[in-house]
Amino acid sequence: MTRLHPFTLLAIAGALPALAWILPAPVGGLATAVVALALTLTPGASPGSTNTVTAVSPGSRPGLVVFRTALLTAAPFWLFLLLLHDLPTTIAIGLRVTTMVASFVWVVGALPPPRLVEAMVAAGWSASVAYVFAATLAAAPVLRARARRIADAQRCRGLSARGGLAHRLRALWALALPLILSALHEVDERALALETRRLVPGARRTSLSPPPDRGAERLARWGLVAACAAALGWRLR
Amino acid sequence: MTAALRLDGVSFSYGVVQVLADVSLALAPGERVALLGRNGAGKSTLVRLVTGLARPAAGTVWVGDWDTRDHSPDVLARRVGSVFQHADQQLFARTLEDDVAFGPRALGFERSDVAGRVARALDALELGAQAREHPYDLPPALRKLAALAGALALEPALLVLDEPTAGLDRALRARVTRALLERAGRAGAGGGGAALLVITHDLTFAAELLDRALVLDRGRLACDESLAGLLGAAARLETLGLLRPPVAELSTALDLPGRPIRAADAARVLARVAGGRADP
Amino acid sequence: MTRLILERVTFRYPATEAPALEDVSLEVKGGEVVALVGSVGAGASTLLLVAGDLAPRVVGGRLEGRVSFDGDGPRAIVLPTPWTQLSGMAFTVWDEVAFGPANLGLPRDEISRQVDQAVVRLDLEALTSRDPTTLSGGELQRVIVAGILAMRPALLLLDEPTAELDPVGARTLWKLVRTLAGEGTAIVVATSELDALPAITDRVVWLERGRVAATGPAALLASDALVVANMGTTVAAVWRAAGLPAPYPLTVAHAAQRWERR
Numbered sequence: 001m002t003r004l005h006p007f008t009l010l011a012i013a014g015a016l017p018a019l020a021w022i023l024p025a026p027v028g029g030l031a032t033a034v035v036a037l038a039l040t041l042t043p044g045a046s047p048g049s050t051n052t053v054t055a056v057s058p059g060s061r062p063g064l065v066v067f068r069t070a071l072l073t074a075a076p077f078w079l080f081l082l083l084l085h086d087l088p089t090t091i092a093i094g095l096r097v098t099t100m101v102a103s104f105v106w107v108v109g110a111l112p113p114p115r116l117v118e119a120m121v122a123a124g125w126s127a128s129v130a131y132v133f134a135a136t137l138a139a140a141p142v143l144r145a146r147a148r149r150i151a152d153a154q155r156c157r158g159l160s161a162r163g164g165l166a167h168r169l170r171a172l173w174a175l176a177l178p179l180i181l182s183a184l185h186e187v188d189e190r191a192l193a194l195e196t197r198r199l200v201p202g203a204r205r206t207s208l209s210p211p212p213d214r215g216a217e218r219l220a221r222w223g224l225v226a227a228c229a230a231a232l233g234w235r236l237r
Numbered sequence: 238m239t240a241a242l243r244l245d246g247v248s249f250s251y252g253v254v255q256v257l258a259d260v261s262l263a264l265a266p267g268e269r270v271a272l273l274g275r276n277g278a279g280k281s282t283l284v285r286l287v288t289g290l291a292r293p294a295a296g297t298v299w300v301g302d303w304d305t306r307d308h309s310p311d312v313l314a315r316r317v318g319s320v321f322q323h324a325d326q327q328l329f330a331r332t333l334e335d336d337v338a339f340g341p342r343a344l345g346f347e348r349s350d351v352a353g354r355v356a357r358a359l360d361a362l363e364l365g366a367q368a369r370e371h372p373y374d375l376p377p378a379l380r381k382l383a384a385l386a387g388a389l390a391l392e393p394a395l396l397v398l399d400e401p402t403a404g405l406d407r408a409l410r411a412r413v414t415r416a417l418l419e420r421a422g423r424a425g426a427g428g429g430g431a432a433l434l435v436i437t438h439d440l441t442f443a444a445e446l447l448d449r450a451l452v453l454d455r456g457r458l459a460c461d462e463s464l465a466g467l468l469g470a471a472a473r474l475e476t477l478g479l480l481r482p483p484v485a486e487l488s489t490a491l492d493l494p495g496r497p498i499r500a501a502d503a504a505r506v507l508a509r510v511a512g513g514r515a516d517p
Numbered sequence: 518m519t520r521l522i523l524e525r526v527t528f529r530y531p532a533t534e535a536p537a538l539e540d541v542s543l544e545v546k547g548g549e550v551v552a553l554v555g556s557v558g559a560g561a562s563t564l565l566l567v568a569g570d571l572a573p574r575v576v577g578g579r580l581e582g583r584v585s586f587d588g589d590g591p592r593a594i595v596l597p598t599p600w601t602q603l604s605g606m607a608f609t610v611w612d613e614v615a616f617g618p619a620n621l622g623l624p625r626d627e628i629s630r631q632v633d634q635a636v637v638r639l640d641l642e643a644l645t646s647r648d649p650t651t652l653s654g655g656e657l658q659r660v661i662v663a664g665i666l667a668m669r670p671a672l673l674l675l676d677e678p679t680a681e682l683d684p685v686g687a688r689t690l691w692k693l694v695r696t697l698a699g700e701g702t703a704i705v706v707a708t709s710e711l712d713a714l715p716a717i718t719d720r721v722v723w724l725e726r727g728r729v730a731a732t733g734p735a736a737l738l739a740s741d742a743l744v745v746a747n748m749g750t751t752v753a754a755v756w757r758a759a760g761l762p763a764p765y766p767l768t769v770a771h772a773a774q775r776w777e778r779r
Contacts, residue, residue, distance in 0.1 A: 114608045131606065145650070146326065152310075153327040156288045156319045157387060158343030160311040174339070177329035185373055186601045188576075192566070193602035195575050196594045197664065198620040206619045206628060208612060276655050276683050322654065377598075378557045404597070404680055406556050406709045407747045438683045441712075441751065480684040483712050483751040483769060490773040500751060504758035511761055511779070 006111055006119040008217045012039070013107035015224040020099035022231045026088075029095030036102035040066040040109070066109045070102040077101070115211055122210035128201045131194070143183060150178050239302050241266045241395045241432035242287060247296035249282055256282045258456045259296070266394060267430035269421050271443040271464055274453035275478035280436045283453070284321070284397055287434070289313040301394060315344060318393035318431075322400050324384030328372040333364060336372055337386045344391065351390075358389040361416040378405050385413065389420060392431075396420065399436045410439070414446045440482040444468065444498040452477050465498045519547030519588035519671040519703045521568055526582035528567055533578075537563040539727040540582075545705055547588070547671065550698045552714050553707040554738075554748050555724035561707035562597070564724065565674045568705055569594040588671030588703070593617070595665050597677040599657040602664075603649055610652070610660055611636070611645040617668040628667075635663040638693055654681035662690070666697075673697060675706040679713075691717050711738060712750050715767050723748055739767040 020032040041064070077097045081090040120130035154174050160167075242264040249257040257279045264270055272280050285291040286298050289310040298305040300316050318340075330336035337358055341351040359365050362382050372380055385401060396417070402410045421430040437443050443450075443464060450467045452460040454477055460467060467474070468485040481489075484503050488496045493510065497503040521544070528538040538560050545551050545568075553561040566572035569592055573580045586592060596602055607613035614635055618628040636642055639659040644652070649660060658681040665673065675694070679687035687710065695717045698704055708714070714721065715735045723731040723743060731742055739753035741763055747754075752772050753765035766772035 112608065114606050114612065117606045149321065149323065150327050152285075152288075152290050153319075153321055153324060153384075154339075155310040156290070156314055156317070156321075157340035157391070158311050158314040159339075160309065160343070174329060178327050181329055181373060182326040186598075189596060189598060189601040192571050192575060192594075193596055194604070195571060196569060196596075197602075197604070197617040197668070198591065199604070199616075200620075206622050206625060208615055208619055208625070208628070275685075276653055376557055404677065407711070408556055411747075438687075440684065475685075478683060478685055480688060484755060486769045487752055487755060487772055490769050491776050500755050500758065503755045504760075507755065507759035507761065511759065 005211055005213045005217050006116045007123070007213070008221055009107055009111050010116075011221040011224050013103040015228055016103045017096070017100040018228045019231060020096040022228065022235055024235070025092035026095055029092060029099060032099040033095045033102065036099045036106065037067065037070060039106045040070045040102055042110075066105060069109075070098075070105040073105060074098045074101040118207055118210050119213075121205045122207040122213075126201060128199055130205075131199055143179060146182065147175065147179050150182075151175050154178075238266060240264060240299065241268070241301065242434065243299040244283075244286075245297045245299070247283075247286060247293045247298055249279075249286060249291065249294050251282075256456050257286075257293075257453075260453075260456075260458050261296075262451055262458060262461060264395070264432045264434060266432055267421055268449060269417075269433040269447045270435070270449045270451055271447040272434055272436045272451050272453065273440075273443070273477070273479060274459075278453040278478075279456045280453055281322075281399060284319065284399055284434075284436065287395075287397055288317055288319045311343070314340065314391060314393070316393050317395045317397055318388035318391040319397040320385050320388045320399065320401060322403065325377045325380035328380055328383060331371060332369050333372055333375070333383050333386075334359065334368045336383060337390050340387050340391045354390040354392055355386075357392075358386040361389055361419060362386050363412055378409055381405065382409065382412070385416075389416065395432045395434065397434045400438065401435060402437065402439045402442045410442055414442065417446055440468065440479065441484065444482055444484060445500065452479075465496065468498050469496055519590075519701070520586070521545045521588075521592070521672055521703060521705075522583070522585045523564075523568065524583040524585075526567060526580065526584060528563060528572060528580045529578050530563075531577040536727050537578075538567065541724075541727070541729055543568075543722060543729075543732075545672070545703045547701045547703045548698055549720065550694060550704045550706065550718045551720045551722060552718040552735075553705065553722050553724060554709070554711060554714075554743075555707075555730075558726075559724040560727040561724055562676050563727075565594055565676050565705060565707055568592070568672070569674045586672065590669050590671030591621070592672035592674065593665045593668055593670040594674040595662055595676060595678055597680055599654060599661045599681060602661045603657070607649055609646050610641060610649055613649045613660055614641075614664045614667050617664050621668060631667045631669060632663075635667040638666065638696075639663040640689065655683060655686055658682060659686070659690075670702065672703045672705070675704065675708075677708055678706065679708070679710055687713065711748065712752075714738060715750060736764075736767055739765045739771075741765075 016032045016036050020029050074097060078094045081094050117130040159171055159174055240263040244260050244262050247257055247260045272283065274280055286293055286305065287300065289305045289308060292306055300313060303316065305313060328336050330339060334355055337355045338351050341354045359368055362385060364382060364386055367375060367379060372383060381404060388396060401413055405413065417433055421433050435447060447464055450460060450462060450464040451458060459477060468481055471481050474481055484500050485498045488503055493503065493506045495506060497506050523541055523543040526538055526541045527536050529536045541564065553564060555561050563572060566576060567584060571594065572578060604613060604616045607616055611632060615628050615632045618631055636645060639662055641659055641663055644656060652660065662678060679690055682690060691713050694704055694706065715738060718735050721733060721735055721737045722729055731737060737743060738750045743749040744753050744757050744765060750767055752769055753767060756765040756772065766775050
């Protein structure tokens, strides 16, 4: 899985939700959801890299972590759907949403930002566009480390997470707000740092170690796009 | 009198890496101690053990008469006020005063008591003028002072500080020194002033504020002696990853009697030896 | 030859009336080390941003006066907080250091050479395959500096470069600053480590509330004006406090010399 080119991974992550919505419910949604969830059980990104999902939820085997995260993220959607719709509609939409969530969580786990940036740059994309993609994926480990530091500091100031709901909410506030504020506050400095290191719009970056792109994968990617288009055509007929 | 802090044969490991090995030390109330050593020598880990964020693998950490194993960090906060590195990132209240009040409020003090503590803490660090400001409207240096004020407002028996002067200019460093000297000198809960345990690379600051030096080297306590004694021997300092600060160097170079390590003391001795009068 | 000129520069941050810099003039040539000293908020960081073409271009705000830069390489700044300067796009320290040169579009073998040299200079050989997000503050600061050096800047701007470093690490970095100047780099450094400056700086600029209060050679750090303002070296301050007459010695070595002669 990890030896696939980043674009292939993205293509799969994009095709599954597309097919989920294009193909007739609930079968289409079920099939794609199953495939997407199966993907979350495959081994994650190569060891030695901090991939976002294992950074967000530490411990246990990477495969299970991604799977659990996908289910946990999809769960609230199912809840809302149940409140708003009847059972058949809930299942139909729920499966599609599950596919989207699972595909997204899988690709975030399987695709480390540096590989994606290298692939995009090697393919001729502008470096700053590549960065926008990568930064979203890379933010989590940094924020997680800081969240832990902030939690430690607040606990040492007397913050306890025990007690009633109101108390727990106040505790969450004391943890989340500094994280958000400090992260937002640093956005400017980050922008300056990237500018000084010449990551500017239109920059033509040298690729350091671009991931190999095999002909077979390129064919498979186009195949996926074609399959989606065909499915769309068939549905609209 | 019970020690403000005592470590009895404490060891700690992260996985297979032993970070602290059989460390024993004690701080009396009001004592001002520097915790020195190279990066990675175990200083931050020791701080985590003292605040209760981590439990020793062997040995016991006593904060007053409390075993840190028996209390969570938020309970230990009644006795240990701590400020970690990059504390400027922990602020979140709408005003500086509110943020400083966070700790005392969390510990459940009465509102009037909280107001008093906040006022005293802000006063000590001369932050009164910025009390109503939003923390993020202030430069990072003042945010660091605000975090320190938060710890002072807890009025604990032990203050544990990790690099409190990083990012501060001379004037602000002097403010911190004054505030901490005052706290250590003042009688607090349990009698005696607050004990200070300060991790710092700034040996000039250490010389002005602290009396005693604990040096960690690869997880072991390599030195436990007076700071003046430690700063007297340049060769030994370098093997521990430290450099002699200017006043101590000057004292040695000019062979000043008593080898003062504080600027004011050095000036006084220098004046006396030179036959002149020190600037009042 | 590298040359940076600020001519009567006044700069205001966006939506701020009070100028962060007022009527500041400065010239720095390749091979020179200029140190900016001043209290928090005096304008040193802002001056570096202006010199680095980040203010007002990226930061916004209004600039009056003239800034001109000529050099056979880029100008780049090392900001005071290392963790905000990580690219977030590098698996390893080596890649992180290569980030800047790669963005410059240099050929791969040149990037390799420059990164290897920067790694050696900042003592990072043991860390090249580490994940940058697992580094300590001091290691991170060295990586960021290496990343900027790998770009071979003609003008190097440093804002508190030793803040996260231990004393031995700081000494190594200051020595490197001197070495780089010897190679022709123009260097402007803002720092509160005043005692380190006499050994490495050619000129000192004292900023107070956005204005240049005084400028002169390193000996300025032993002048009465700066010592009284708590901007002098510790040795000079002690000498003055002892009631001994000016001129005050700049360093321990100077003090020892004077002491011998009395």
